[in-house]
Amino acid sequence: MFKEDKREDEDEDEEGGGYLKRANPDQLHEIFNKYASVERNGERFMNADDFIRRYLKLFEGNNFDANSVRLLAGIVDTNKDSLISYAEFQAFEGLLCFPDALYKTAFQLFDTNGNGVVSFAEFVEVMRKTVLHERIPFNMESPFIQLYFGRNKQRAISYSEFSQFLHDFHEEYAIEGFRKADRNGTGFISVLDFQDIMINIKSHLLTKQVQSHLIETASGSQIGNKVSFPYFIAFNSLLNNMELAKRIYLNVTNGHRNQEVSKDEFMHSAQVMSQMTPLEVDILFQLCDVLHQSGLLLTENGFDGRIVYNDLNAIAPEQYFKQITNRLAEIKAVSSPEDRGVVIQVLESAYRFALGSIAGAVGATAVYPIDLVKTRMQNQRTGSFVGELMYRNSIDCFKKVIRHEGVFGLYRGLVPQLLGVAPEKAIKLTANDFIRDKFYDKNGNIPVYGEIFAGGFAGGCQVIFTNPLEIVKIRLQVAGEIAGGSRMRAWPVVKDLGLFGLYKGARACLMRDVTFSAIYFPLYAHTKASMADENGYNSPLTLLLSGAIAGVPAASLVTPADVIKTRLQVVARQGQTTYTGIADAARKIYREEGPRAFWKGATARVFRSSPQFGVTLFTYELLQRYLYIDFGGTRPTGSEQKVPAGLEGEQKSRSPDHIGGYSVALPIFSGIETKFGLCLPKFSIPSSSTSSSSSSSSDKK
Known part of the structure; x- marks a missing residue:
């Protein structure tokens, strides 16, 4: 069912409905044959290793988790026969060309039988293989789960419903972690429990600076080394909405990024633009204060209760959609310069000449x-x-x-x-x-x-x-x-x-x-x-x-x-x-x-x-x-202003074989982790997993 819907999406993209230009089919087929190692009845196929490790270049090295490789390859293998045909390879390239590619990719990760819906059993099967569930198991009998899958867990979720479920699930996971740490039901947890929950459940929202100063930040804001539930929720809400915080800052400064902003100025702008709570604003300025005192953020006069734009960058991790945006900007700049008008090209040359x-x-x-x-x-x-x-x-x-x-x-x-x-x-x-x-x-x-x-x-x-x-x-x-x-x-x-x-x-x-x-x-x-x-x-x-x-x-x-x-x-x-x-x-x-x-x-x-x-x-x-002026052409590579320290490095393709939708495949795959925190094991200690994977692959050949 989902497969047919996807084919319709591809037709729309060919008419301009997508956001990324599709790859040339002949060129894509040539690349597919380059990596396909399995041949059956005169037709070539990729196995899991071919697609994940050789083509996408994920899980490189000999010590890898075979289950994770097979699970990720299953996203593309919609027939669920452990082999990826060219039709499936091409269909997934089309899927990656759409704005909701991250959610569609995550949906196909959980749709393990390929019937176009996700059942409770499928969700549990994948979830229990994640690093997150191994560290802090989620209560699969919770009311939250029942609201989506029904009391008897018999209701299957469609793609659109699953996207909402996945969006809300991680917030519920954090609350579940708080409940388990709050053993006496007081509404408080220790700062050590707070640190443990944030690192294990919300690590995808933490920069290295913030992660290393969680205890110091919470201790400075709370009393008696205890973290209240409102503080916990506000802290997570702030991290989820750092892009909003940046817009609030820019609203105060009229777009200037070096102007210092006080808490009162920021608070006023926050109430005008949105409903960022006073507690969230307090936490934001407390974080900046801690990072300045630790020497991770530097200003000429030290921290005087005012923040600048780079302070917010140090708190906000690099999200997958920034990687996608950057990659699309690169593609737009070099894909078809001849499509620009002659006047634009002349102006660009005059700009460069000056x-x-x-x-x-x-x-x-x-x-x-x-x-x-x-x-x-x-x-x-x-x-x-x-x-x-x-x-x-x-x-x-x-x-x-x-x-x-x-x-x-x-x-x-x-x-x-x-x-x-x-x-x-x-x-x-x-x-x-x-x-x-x-x-x-x-x-x-x-x-x-x-x-x-x-x-x-x-x-x-x-x-x-x-x-x-x-x-x-x-x-x-x-x-x-x-x-x-x-x-x-x-x-x-x-x-x-x-x-x-x-x-x-x-x-x-x-x-x-x-x-x-x-x-x-x-x-x-x-x-x-x-x-x-x-x-x-x-x-x-x-x-x-x-x-x-x-x-x-x-x-x-x-x-x-x-x-x-x-x-x-x-x-x-x-x-x-x-x-x-x-x-x-x-x-x-x-x-x-x-x-x-x-x-x-x-x-x-x-x-x-x-x-x-x-x-x-x-x-x-x-x-x-x-003095950059965007004429839609190229600019020197690496000429964007430096991303401040603390942001995660952009995971982008450097392979010339990653064309069309596959040019953003790595950010999409990493986005499943950075957006939803659903990290799969990358390495496996026992050698038996690797051996079994190799033998199964050879059997297919």
């Missing part, structure tokens, strides 16, 4: 003295110019510039550099992002060749700005080596060169920049991903380090092209060799100065390019993080 201009200017200013030293070292000839070398090495060059030209000599040519570096870096960053967007598939993955092409394309685009900028900059940078050079200005250089002269050495510049960017951007993306935390978040420090690390091989490997470009763009002085092109320059440099000449200034180049691009990408991504 941020890239700022980032480029910051990066260039930070490392300009190193760039000047690099240029002078590369221009120093050893074969054709008679006389003593002006600079022994980069450090010697740095010292002599300061000695003879002053500190400001290190910034000779900076102004035209800043005027040109803004469009140069902006077009490079924008072009890379734009082309990368075109290579993303609907699951947010990009092939390596796409990353390389996007980087190379971006490097090529920037040359139109880079070459004029570089030739003027280089001639100003070497002017200090010549008597009277301090009087040289940018505009006379531009007039002297003319339009075509500004693009002298452009081919060498193109060779350098295309290669550099094709190496740099893919390496940066992968380095950043490897340095991200378990939630995929990059701190500012890891962004800076990722950009700097990626710049080392990219900058060093293109040094020969940079040396040739420099020689072509600098005006040769009397006695110095002149060059007519890339090949001519390469031959003459090799003949007159040897192969080592191609690596002149490599150290200075690495020390300039590596930190420059580190600072530039660091600035670019932080600007996108804090």
